[in-house]
Amino acid sequence: MAATTVKAEPLGQPPEEKVAERVDYLNLPCPIPYEEIHREALMSLKPDVFEGFRFEFNKGLNPQFGLSHSVYMGLAEIPSQSSETIKIPTAQYEFGANFMDPKLLLLGRVLTDGRLNARAKWDFTDNFSLKANALLTNEPHMSHGMFNFDYKGTDYRAQFQLGNGALFGANYIQSVSPHLSLGGEVFWAGQHRKSGIGYAARYNTNKMVATGQVASTGMVALSYVQKVSEKVSLASDFMYNYMSRDVTASVGYDYILRQARLRGKIDSNGCVSAFLEERLNMGLNFNLSAELDHSKKDYKFGFGLTVGQ
Amino acid sequence: MASRAGSSSRGRTGKGALAEEASTMKKVKEWSNWTLKKAKVVVHYGFIPMVIIIGMNSDPKPQLYQLLTPV
Numbered sequence: 001m002a003a004t005t006v007k008a009e010p011l012g013q014p015p016e017e018k019v020a021e022r023v024d025y026l027n028l029p030c031p032i033p034y035e036e037i038h039r040e041a042l043m044s045l046k047p048d049v050f051e052g053f054r055f056e057f058n059k060g061l062n063p064q065f066g067l068s069h070s071v072y073m074g075l076a077e078i079p080s081q082s083s084e085t086i087k088i089p090t091a092q093y094e095f096g097a098n099f100m101d102p103k104l105l106l107l108g109r110v111l112t113d114g115r116l117n118a119r120a121k122w123d124f125t126d127n128f129s130l131k132a133n134a135l136l137t138n139e140p141h142m143s144h145g146m147f148n149f150d151y152k153g154t155d156y157r158a159q160f161q162l163g164n165g166a167l168f169g170a171n172y173i174q175s176v177s178p179h180l181s182l183g184g185e186v187f188w189a190g191q192h193r194k195s196g197i198g199y200a201a202r203y204n205t206n207k208m209v210a211t212g213q214v215a216s217t218g219m220v221a222l223s224y225v226q227k228v229s230e231k232v233s234l235a236s237d238f239m240y241n242y243m244s245r246d247v248t249a250s251v252g253y254d255y256i257l258r259q260a261r262l263r264g265k266i267d268s269n270g271c272v273s274a275f276l277e278e279r280l281n282m283g284l285n286f287n288l289s290a291e292l293d294h295s296k297k298d299y300k301f302g303f304g305l306t307v308g309q
Numbered sequence: 310m311a312s313r314a315g316s317s318s319r320g321r322t323g324k325g326a327l328a329e330e331a332s333t334m335k336k337v338k339e340w341s342n343w344t345l346k347k348a349k350v351v352v353h354y355g356f357i358p359m360v361i362i363i364g365m366n367s368d369p370k371p372q373l374y375q376l377l378t379p380v
Binding site: 057059061062064065066067095097098099101106107108110114116118134136143145 | 349369
């Protein structure tokens with residue numbers, strides 16, 4: 001009798017597992033926000049490379065409130081018409097204040113030349129949130145601002161954008177299966193008299209993320225990130241503009257180790273870059289950045305220290 | 310004559326209504342430009358002080374000297 005009951009259990013298990021694997025289409029997960037659809041590829045392939053010396057000090061007065069002081073000394077690029085890049089040495093100090101609450105996020109950074117970079121995010125309810133982003137300068141007509149109204153549904157997200165220069169945009173993304181989500185966006189820029197429509201798709205599993213995006217401005221962007229192990233992930237990216245016939249492909253790696261994070265990439269434009277963030281001690285991070293652009297003969301090296309509490 | 314006068318006065322009121330609409334649109338645009346300019350100045354100077362005030366009033370309330378010392 002005991003033998004028969006023991007035999008019955010393993011036979012009973014596989015049908016239950018098969019039932020659990022069947023997809024519940026009414027209960028899909030909420031998708032990633034539309035603008036973060038390439039998030040993994042962007043984090044691995046586009047680290048914040050800089051040139052010169054950067055020192056940052058973050059002081060937390062409160063678990064929610066903190067101030068940051070940052071000094072940068074190095075070369076800044078001036079956009080020029082000729083193929084050579086013109087760099088002039090600059091030094092600047094940036095003061096920042098940030099307040100992080102579960103419902104309200106405020107971030108402000110002001111530079112010595114009077115430029116203010118402000119970001120705010122307010123969740124009025126669980127599903128509805130308002131985001132605002134502004135870059136204000138003292139020069140007339142050079143400031144930008146944008147407001148986003150987001151609505152998060154059970155398995156979809158919708159967003160409406162309003163920006164200066166009569167910029168209107170809307171996007172929508174829907175989870176179609178537990179791994180696949182599809183979305184689209186439209187925008188209309190009054191000042192530049194441009195409008196466009198775009199579509200995006202994202203397929204992700206625990207080990208990989210593949211995204212594709214097409215827009216009527218002529219841009220086609222595909223990316224693929226594979227998580228090879230807990231510490232290593234590889235990413236590749238392909239961008240093609242069918243109007244201007246511009247193609248860029250890049251391949252990169254991202255090592256997330258216990259004390260360091262190393263990211264490197266190589267581009268089809270002949271650009272090789274690497275970025276290292278190493279944790280020397282509790283609250284002390286050391287950054288090294290290098291970008292070698294062989295086609296433009298532009299070499300940038302930077303080092304920095306971040307002291308955060 | 311009367312009909313011509315009547316039609317001309319109706320024509321004038323017709324053009325007058327259109328002119329009124331155009332001027333209200335202009336006024337609305339002028340006001341919205343004026344408010345946006347003032348709002349930009351207010352945000353430019355007041356955003357960081359507002360974040361600091363909100364932060365200094367949150368729990369646990371930090372002391373004023375903590376704002377200024379480096380440690």
